[in-house]
Amino acid sequence: MSFTKIDHYEKEYVDHHHDSALSVTEGVADQPIVNPYFVRKKKHRLSTEEYVKGILEGNITTLSQAITLIESSNPDHYAQAQEIIERCLPHAGRSVRIGITGVPGAGKSTFIEAIGNMVTSLRHKLAVLAIDPSSERSGGSILGDKTRMESISANPDVFIRPSPSAGSLGGVARKTRETIVLCEAAGFDVIFIETVGVGQSETAVHSMVDLFMLLQISGAGDELQGIKRGIMEMADLMVITKADGENIHKAELAKTQFQSALQLFPLPESEWRPRVYTCSAVSGAGLEEVWKGVEEFLDHTQGNGFFRHNRNRQNKYWMYETIDETLKNSFYRDPRIEAEISVLEGQVLDDKISSFIAAKRLLDLYFGGKAE
Structure with a gap:
């Protein structure tokens, strides 16, 4: 940006004393921001x-x-x-799909990085699908999981794909299941799905994995917390993280409490009694035991037929989910709906009609008759 000459009371002094420190040299003309010879090539x-x-x-x-x-x-x-x-x-279909979830701050990314190094050392190819929460205000996501997993991000046997949740519920992204299919076709035989930090009811990831792993931290609850329904009863393995240093005793205490709580649950359909482990992603303590527990679970469910039964049930579930999503997209992209929806929305906001009546009229319009 070019400078202008001084336009205040020092000007007269500067005009007669050119060696004054108040003198300002004229700047150069503004340069073009974009190279005028640049031609964008169509990708x-x-x-x-x-x-x-x-x-x-x-x-x-x-x-x-x-x-x-x-x-x-x-x-x-x-x-x-x-x-x-x-x-x-x-x-596709020739992999082990493992969902990893837990409370915020449980160290999910650190745990995945540590156990991921061990998994690849066993000659597995690992794909990590990390779901990042999207902002309710801006809609954006940080997608910083790949940065956190620095030691495995450069490993040729590891593929890390961060995706925004983009408003999808259940701690997963809208197209996570389709992404799993592509990763399996690319030769990855172990798939980790790291969900957003979840609460008691966010369990959608359970419908797309073979094993559901819940990470906990010591001091996050007692036995009463452990017997709450929801995400707790869906866990096949529970891992108490950060079991190192002065926290080892607290982690072992938490392990005992959760083991006692899990005994109160009825035996799941897989006939596998969930187990609790402690580990430290920093020191590596307990990681081998956790992976051994994964292998024992897979041996158990493949032996009694539950593994295939669960996959078939999930395929049926996602068939209906695909129908729901396709119908929803088709509804909102219908030109008749686009023309009418803003009118009815205004009437709802003005309290002229109820939201139920507005929805009914739109559905009748879409289906060409009376919607039941």
Whole structure:
């Protein structure tokens, strides 16, 4: 920005004394912000064949682009995304899906980083789908989980994909299940789904994983807290984190309390009695025992047939979820609905009609008759 000459009482003095410190040198003219010779090249859009080929070859860049396409809310991307998923399905399903959740501050990312290093040392390929909470005000997410997992982010056997929750309930993102399919097709045989910090009722992740792991911290509750319904009774493994230093005794006490509380639950359909472990992601203590517990759970459920039964039940559940989502999107994109919804919304705000009547009229309009 160019400077102007001094325009106050010192001006007369400066005009006669050019060596004065008050003298200001004229600046240069403003330079263009953008290079006038720059030409933006149109990015090559991959075909469905190129997407599928790259995914099956384990190309991380192509996998990331395909996930972005699936997560897109652009209607133009929907058809291609569905075709990619359909063509990857025959190559999916050969992994262990583990949901990892817990209270905020339980150290989920640190735990995943520590146990992830151990998992890859056992010659597994690990995909981490980290769900970050979106702001209710701005709609944005920090997506900082990959930064937290510094030691495994550069590991060629690890793929980390942070995604915003974008208003989805249950601690997962809108397209997490489709992302799992693509990661499995790319050759990842262990999938971690790290949810947002959850409360008692956020349990949607349970409907897409083989094993549900709940991280707890010592001092976060007693036996009464442990027997509350909701997320506690869905856990297959419970891990008390940060069991190091002066906190070891508190962690062992919490382990005993939760073990006692879990005995009060009826035996789940898997016939697996949930277990409680303690571990330290910093020192590595207890991590081997936790992973051994994972392997014992998988052996148990695969042996009694529950593993396949659970997968089939989840597939049925997500069939209906897909129907619900497709109908919802089709409803709001209908030109008739778009033209009428703002009018009825205004009448609701002015208390001219009830919200129930407004919804009924929109549904009648959409279905071309009386909506039941």
